Amino acid sequence: MSMLEVRTVTQRYGVSEVLRDIDLQVRAGESVALVGPSGCGKTTLLNLCAGLLPPTTGGINSGFERTACVFQQPRLLPWKSALDNIALGLKALGTPAGERARHARELALRMGLAGDDLDKYPHQLSGGMQSRIALARAFAVAPDLLLLDEPFSALDIGLKAELHALLLEYATTRRTAVLMVTHDLMEAVRLSQRILLMSAPEHAPGRIVWQVEFDRPFARRDDAWVYHNTAQLLATAQVRHAFSLAPVASPDTGGLYRAA
Amino acid sequence: MKLLRAWLVGIPAYLWSGWGAMASLLMLVALWEWGSQVFGALVLPAPVEALRTLAELIASGAAWPELAATARRALTGYAASIIAGSVLGLIAGLSVTASMTSRPIVTVLMGTPPIAWLVLALLWFGAGDATPVFTVFIACFPLVFLGAMQGARTLDNQLRDMAVVFGVPRRMMLTDVYLPHVISYLLPAWTAALGMSWKIAVMAELLSTSDGVGAALAVSRSHLDSAATMAWITAVMTLLLGVEYLLLEPLKREVERWRDQVAT
Ligand SMILES: Nc1ncnc2c1ncn2[C@@H]1O[C@H](COP(=O)(O)OP(=O)(O)OP(=O)(O)O)[C@@H](O)[C@H]1O
Ligand SMILES: [Mg+2]
Numbered sequence: 001m002s003m004l005e006v007r008t009v010t011q012r013y014g015v016s017e018v019l020r021d022i023d024l025q026v027r028a029g030e031s032v033a034l035v036g037p038s039g040c041g042k043t044t045l046l047n048l049c050a051g052l053l054p055p056t057t058g059g060i061n062s063g064f065e066r067t068a069c070v071f072q073q074p075r076l077l078p079w080k081s082a083l084d085n086i087a088l089g090l091k092a093l094g095t096p097a098g099e100r101a102r103h104a105r106e107l108a109l110r111m112g113l114a115g116d117d118l119d120k121y122p123h124q125l126s127g128g129m130q131s132r133i134a135l136a137r138a139f140a141v142a143p144d145l146l147l148l149d150e151p152f153s154a155l156d157i158g159l160k161a162e163l164h165a166l167l168l169e170y171a172t173t174r175r176t177a178v179l180m181v182t183h184d185l186m187e188a189v190r191l192s193q194r195i196l197l198m199s200a201p202e203h204a205p206g207r208i209v210w211q212v213e214f215d216r217p218f219a220r221r222d223d224a225w226v227y228h229n230t231a232q233l234l235a236t237a238q239v240r241h242a243f244s245l246a247p248v249a250s251p252d253t254g255g256l257y258r259a260a
Numbered sequence: 261m262k263l264l265r266a267w268l269v270g271i272p273a274y275l276w277s278g279w280g281a282m283a284s285l286l287m288l289v290a291l292w293e294w295g296s297q298v299f300g301a302l303v304l305p306a307p308v309e310a311l312r313t314l315a316e317l318i319a320s321g322a323a324w325p326e327l328a329a330t331a332r333r334a335l336t337g338y339a340a341s342i343i344a345g346s347v348l349g350l351i352a353g354l355s356v357t358a359s360m361t362s363r364p365i366v367t368v369l370m371g372t373p374p375i376a377w378l379v380l381a382l383l384w385f386g387a388g389d390a391t392p393v394f395t396v397f398i399a400c401f402p403l404v405f406l407g408a409m410q411g412a413r414t415l416d417n418q419l420r421d422m423a424v425v426f427g428v429p430r431r432m433m434l435t436d437v438y439l440p441h442v443i444s445y446l447l448p449a450w451t452a453a454l455g456m457s458w459k460i461a462v463m464a465e466l467l468s469t470s471d472g473v474g475a476a477l478a479v480s481r482s483h484l485d486s487a488a489t490m491a492w493i494t495a496v497m498t499l500l501l502g503v504e505y506l507l508l509e510p511l512k513r514e515v516e517r518w519r520d521q522v523a524t
Contacts, residue, residue: 047421050425051425052421052424052425066427067425068425068426069422069425069426071418071421071422073418075418075419075421075422077419077436077437077440078518078519079440079441079518079519080436080518088423088426088428088436089426089427091432091436092423092426092427092428092429092432093427121518123518137426141426
């Protein structure tokens with residue numbers, strides 16, 4: 001059974017509690033978005049899921065075989081060329097050099113990177129190129145769970161749309177589970193079946209305070225649908241509260257939402 | 261093909277940087293020439309004079325055995341110090357406790373004048389190769405140790421976490437994640453230690469052995485032969501520059517290619 005399961009996890013750094021009673025499940029092929037104000041513990045939760053941090057209390061179980069991460073910072077090895085950075089995970093898996101170079105190049109081109117950028121070192125690349133390389137590095141190992149921490153935040157809107165499509169195609173054809181942190185509600189609406197809202201009011205530990213599901217298949221999510229649902233999300237009292245937005249006069253949440 | 265091209269393109273740049281080094285050396289020679297004119301040949305012989313003496317020493321075959329002896333001692337002590345210093349420094353850097361405890365010890369080692377080590381070594385090992393080799397080793401060791409420790413202490417945990425998530429195996433972790441970072445701390449330390457090793461070897465020979473450049477210097481001093489003194493100094497400097505620019509500098513260029521391109 002491949003599933004990521006987080007059970008009543010509480011996380012402390014020293015004495016300060018960052019997360020409390022987090023419960024969360026991501027099933028195979030499912031795409032979950034995690035939104036919430038800055039500093040509420042999203043990255044911490046992702047690190048816990050990646051196994052980089054043992055939870056203070058509670059349990060985390062991952063039935064997935066191969067997890068890949070895109071971190072909030074690109075985290076490229078400065079002494080490796082862009083191509084070798086993309087191929088890092090493949091090298092770790094023992095893929096022969098020729099094959100991994102070919103595979104990495106193919107992925108990079110699909111991400112809109114030019115062939116001659118691939119011989120450059122990370123410091124010679126723009127921020128957007130670096131984050132695409134980090135994304136390609138994660139895709140390259142054909143993971144069944146992808147943990148993404150604001151992977152598209154450094155990209156222009158055109159590239160963003162292109163990479164959204166790439167991620168959707170990639171994840172649906174391989175039934176890759178995705179857990180994605182984002183600050184862009186529209187991105188969350190477009191790319192996920194479930195949005196989890198985290199909140200940490202006044203330095204209290206972060207919790208998941210609300211969630212919403214979207215059943216509509218990704219292929220049928222046109223711009224109008226995405227705009228409409230993002231607007232609805234922004235009008236929701238819990239969302240406004242979590243992000244400290246002033247409440248709206250008459251929130252109209254319609255029948256679309258199944259609040260948890 | 262690409263590598264070959266990169267190499268070919270790199271040659272003019274390397275030569276060009278060689279000219280820079282050449283120019284600064286020639287400036288030093290000019291200063292020397294000026295000094296000899298001001299203070300007189302007895303105090304400071306002219307460069308030409310020194311070079312002529314050196315040529316004679318080489319032609320008569322007297323220079324090589326002495327230079328070889330000094331090189332042997334300097335490089336033996338140097339090799340021992342960079343191996344021990346690098347390994348122990350890296351280990352110390354990986355543990356907070358070890359680096360805290362080793363720090364004051366290294367400071368004491370650094371602060372102890374090499375001449376004090378030389379006296380101790382004379383007492384322990386007597387005259388012979390062991391004394392200069394030990395003195396070189398003990399003088400260079402803390403330098404390399406500190407560099408290695410600093411390299412290990414500044415390893416990037418974020419990159420390590422990334423590599424862990426991608427399942428990078430132990431060996432590859434070392435070669436692809438840790439070493440490239442550590443090398444950029446080790447190489448400057450190795451270079452500094454190399455210069456140090458020659459200085460210390462010559463100094464130790466002056467007091468402890470009957471052969472080597474240091475011993476030859478002692479002889480030229482007793483004859484008040486300042487031309488020979490400068491000849492020997494020039495010979496040692498040339499050897500040092502040779503090792504540094506033919507061995508360490510290309511090595512540094514190769515392993516720091518990824519960083520180099522920032523500067524140029
Ligand atoms: N290694 C650490 N040691 C101590 N405190 C930490 C550590 N990492 C994170 N924190 C604290 O935990 C809290 C949550 O941090 P986290 O990085 O998870 O937030 P985030 O939700 O990802 O924020 P953002 O959206 O700005 O990226 C913050 O208050 C932060 O100061
Ligand atoms: Mg974060």
